Amino acid sequence: MRRLSILVAGLAIMLVGFVASLDMLADQDRLKQLLSAHAENQLGRQLQIDGDVSLHFFPRLRIQAGDVRLSGSRALDGLDLLSSDRISAEIRLLPLIVGRVETGEVALQGASLNLLFDDNGEHNFSGLLRRRERQGARGLLVNGPLRLEDLSLQIGTVGTESVQRLSVERMELDGLAFDRALRLVFEGDIGIPAMVEDVTVNGVLFFPAATGKFRLADMVLVGRAAGAEQPFRLSGALDFSAHPPLQMQLVDGQLEIVDQRLQIEGSYEARERPYFSLDLRAQALDAARLAQGVAGSGGEDWLAALAGWTAAHDYDLDVQLDRLDLGSWPLADALIRVSAADDLASIEQAGASLPGGTIEVLGDLAVDRQTSLLSARVRIEIDQLESMLVAIGLPLRAEGVGQLLIEPSGDAQSGALARGSLRFFDGRIEELAGLRAALGSVAEAGFEVLEGRFVVYPGRVEFAEFRILEGAEEMEFDRFSLDASGGLSGSAWLSRTGNVEEAVALGGTLARPRYTSADGLLPNR
Numbered sequence: 001m002r003r004l005s006i007l008v009a010g011l012a013i014m015l016v017g018f019v020a021s022l023d024m025l026a027d028q029d030r031l032k033q034l035l036s037a038h039a040e041n042q043l044g045r046q047l048q049i050d051g052d053v054s055l056h057f058f059p060r061l062r063i064q065a066g067d068v069r070l071s072g073s074r075a076l077d078g079l080d081l082l083s084s085d086r087i088s089a090e091i092r093l094l095p096l097i098v099g100r101v102e103t104g105e106v107a108l109q110g111a112s113l114n115l116l117f118d119d120n121g122e123h124n125f126s127g128l129l130r131r132r133e134r135q136g137a138r139g140l141l142v143n144g145p146l147r148l149e150d151l152s153l154q155i156g157t158v159g160t161e162s163v164q165r166l167s168v169e170r171m172e173l174d175g176l177a178f179d180r181a182l183r184l185v186f187e188g189d190i191g192i193p194a195m196v197e198d199v200t201v202n203g204v205l206f207f208p209a210a211t212g213k214f215r216l217a218d219m220v221l222v223g224r225a226a227g228a229e230q231p232f233r234l235s236g237a238l239d240f241s242a243h244p245p246l247q248m249q250l251v252d253g254q255l256e257i258v259d260q261r262l263q264i265e266g267s268y269e270a271r272e273r274p275y276f277s278l279d280l281r282a283q284a285l286d287a288a289r290l291a292q293g294v295a296g297s298g299g300e301d302w303l304a305a306l307a308g309w310t311a312a313h314d315y316d317l318d319v320q321l322d323r324l325d326l327g328s329w330p331l332a333d334a335l336i337r338v339s340a341a342d343d344l345a346s347i348e349q350a351g352a353s354l355p356g357g358t359i360e361v362l363g364d365l366a367v368d369r370q371t372s373l374l375s376a377r378v379r380i381e382i383d384q385l386e387s388m389l390v391a392i393g394l395p396l397r398a399e400g401v402g403q404l405l406i407e408p409s410g411d412a413q414s415g416a417l418a419r420g421s422l423r424f425f426d427g428r429i430e431e432l433a434g435l436r437a438a439l440g441s442v443a444e445a446g447f448e449v450l451e452g453r454f455v456v457y458p459g460r461v462e463f464a465e466f467r468i469l470e471g472a473e474e475m476e477f478d479r480f481s482l483d484a485s486g487g488l489s490g491s492a493w494l495s496r497t498g499n500v501e502e503a504v505a506l507g508g509t510l511a512r513p514r515y516t517s518a519d520g521l522l523p524n525r
Helices: 002-026 028-043 093-097 126-135 287-292 299-311 385-391 432-438
Strands: 047-049 053-056 062-070 082-091 103-117 140-142 146-157 164-173 181-190 196-206 213-225 232-241 247-257 260-269 275-282 314-326 329-341 344-354 357-367 374-382 398-408 418-429 446-457 460-470 473-483 488-496 499-508 513-517
Touching (some): 028 047, 181 213, 232 260, 344 374, 374 385, 385 398
Antiparallel strands (some): 062 082, 082 103, 146 164, 181 196, 232 247, 247 260, 314 329, 344 357, 357 374, 398 418, 473 488, 499 513
């Protein structure tokens, strides 16, 4: 009987508390005060609710509030840490009866999250971290799942180019807590306008209160370069420091795009002029296949956006590839090291081995914001001419050593892609024998010097100068051009001791050349 009396008394107390709770919940002002006090107790920040508050009792007790703002650091001139058009939170009834707020599932719609800091290094939630560290808090701030929809996220330094923006369609966490691992799901775009679209991220998020450093472990990110048709997949671990300056680091990254795989590690630091470093490694990479991963209706727009984004950052880039298939050129031991500051990149080292020689990139790398072309000078040293010619699709029987220099044309209006020069010594091109015979030469296929200047256009190469020297004979070419299919055009002259003797018009292809007598083409000298 005594136990029954105690039970009845307990139920009566709970009933009184429940009725009192209902009375409190019916008063919007008291309810707003309770929620604000809960936020102040948990976070040390002010929660302001400017919209209406509504209650839903079924299937669970849930509070909805409109136009909600959570204050940020005072050092950032009142810039809110979080604002939301609408917040919906599941409230647990038993703790509420005794005057405590414990949340279950929390959902935010139309939210803005500002992870920003100022020039003095004050972060928008660094005070929040210090509070948790002082209190030694190790519990959940949100006990149930946390869902955010239509989220706008800003990361970086206030008033500088380092602010990065993310548009998030949906983000989910198991809860919100310090010192606990939480499952994270993210869906949305990266960049405004989007640099990466249709992004999905899955991983385990850990946020230690004492250090203020996030770690997203077991991360898998799937997305598409803006306008591209093919998706890519990035896996690894992402570290994110909440203390200024803002820093992110990718560890043990693996990038897969089309059927290409790269090992990738990198870091980002939100300085006044943002800085990033990337370290890429791969056993084999096909440049054409990789280009397919960013190709599509807007692929060129994405490349232009990438060039503009790169120009706005300082960076260090280190790329090492055991094999790189660049068109018809299979390159080995490709190495690229570039450092950039203030719109100008310095090529510390860039080169590779290729059939018949080596390739090296010289000088600085300037980004043209209008054409999105990377400008640099390329030098190709050749010690096996035939291997080189076969590799670029010119199956000529040849010998010789020499050098090719290629650089941007500097004349985009003409459609020219590049210009260059070539010079070879002490070699042979067997196919020269037929041309020399047509010109009445007694020489065979050898040459002492072969040199020229050329301009590269889409689908063809035009030679402004081209000549071959052997002994007392000189062959000089006029309006000489070679198209992508090997087609020949122009004319050739033969001179001995400075006197022009014969001329022929060029036609056919490299494989099957055609020479037509053209005495009328002889220059007046």
